[in-house]
Amino acid sequence: MPRIREGFKGERAVILPTFLIEELKQDILGRELYITDIGYYPQASFHYRKRSSEEVGEFVLIYCVEGEGWFELDNRRHTVTANQFFILPEHQAHTYGSKAENPWTIYWMHFNGIKAAFFSSGFDRPCNITPQEHSRIKERLGLFEEIYSSISSGYSKNYMLYATTSLFHFLGSMKFIGEYRDCGSMDRNTSKDITQLAIHFMKENLNKKISLADIAREVKLSVSYFSNLFEEKTGSSPLRYLIYLRIQEACHYLDFTNLKINQISPLVGYDDSLYFSRLFNKTMGMSPSEYKARKKG
Template sequence: MSNPSNWPLPPESIRFVVPRRIVQQLADHPLSRGLYPLGIGYYHQASGHHMERVEHDDYLLIYCLEGAGLLQVEGLKYSVHAGDLVLLPKGVSHSYRALKSRPWTIYWAHFHGDDADAFYAHLSEPRQSAPILLTPLGLQSRLASDFEALLELRESTYNLSAYLCAANQLRQILTHIALLQPLARNRQKGDSLDLERVHSLMQAHVHEHLALDTLADSVNLSKYHFVKRYKELTGTTPINHFIQLKIERACHLLDTTSNSINEIAFAVGYEDAYYFSRIFKKIMGVSPSQYRNLRTGAYAYRGGSTR
């Protein structure tokens, strides 16, 4: 692991380095060798905090909550502000420091694993040329909570199960960041596509038909540009997402009511119960009646066959 800074810790800050013996166990264990933490911390208003590494043999994740810092990577300089997330790959020389006038408050985690390179590639922009990842995610309460959960690791002494949990908590953090990135880019570009508005409209009309033109009009875009931007931000089409919401609602009704399949189909906007059943099976892998029978054990789910 690259050495963490020797910045003097005030009482409200945390620095925890995973014991070397545990690191070796995590590197060997099938549930953690893909990704595991080496050190984690929380620095509160870190006045005087600075670090320089010529050699960097792991990955470093920094999430800035308030204040600001300055970062230099292979001759390139960056400013880091509240809401910014930084991911430094291994093998990249760098230095960073808290801004004197507004010292940053940050969560940080050093990590490694067989999948670390793949996670970095997944989070990077398609044509990214910068040697680091710097993303303005904004202040995300759930992401902060995820870091807090990771910090609970320091109380686990030598309990390997706790470290395995932390390894998968780190995996959750990185996959959550991937979900937040498109929304952050959307805000940064000032796009007129308000996903929250679109999804609220879908939820309000989940029991009926909703035209693509209506969704596009709600965010003042042409149908073509609406579909294009929506897919860029979410990875799916608006119609596919709307259908998914309908099927989720149908599952809820199958679980909580004794309504017939015809009634449930009509309740989620399908007049043709046969067509509804085909869509349901395509998404869920079982028919509506089979799904309902799963509760009683009258039908055994075999996992994924849609034949």
């Protein structure tokens, strides 16, 4: 089967660094349920993954919303169609992929924790989420985006723990699908606070040399007051958070382009590619080349 490395148009993915996963494993809430990888692949022609039991350290959820795909587990092959999902167990070899003639569009995540087996039980086969009057599919996908948004906001532990609480709800909407459909929708507050505005400014300027004073000026606060406020909300200093966002953006380039390290580093604000590589290694627990070679999705 032909396969591509360039990714898929409109794809998104976030891979958590090793140090943060280890922190979550030690946290009283995080150890119950945590995400290691999350993403979205639209019309993913030639998407294909094969992992040995040694390579499968987490549960893998695939939620197909359009098109078709398949997976193999325990020497059995299953066809997956639109509005179906499945969860592959940890430590079991598996293979899955998209059908070339009608490629799937999938939301996917890798997760683990004490409660992971509970939420995954019985889903090692294609399971239907058939659209109905009260199916609340749009809300479930909104919940996935809530999780993705939280994780892609940077490597703040508080955001990760918020993603965990949302993950309980997301998986619960599948585990208890009848009860989920019976419950009413909920309002969401989309207003942005100072911290969110600062993070937005950082994301818009990842390739530029911006200082702490620049960020504080953008949100119209003094440097000291802004720094204290930001760290209280995120658990990280603004400049440390900026580093996390830049490394996260670099991961995207490594995942979905063929750019070299010395081409990526200036795109995320670092003229010195050696310094960038050291910073990447310190943050992600592996070199950029090791990260690029890792199987994802």
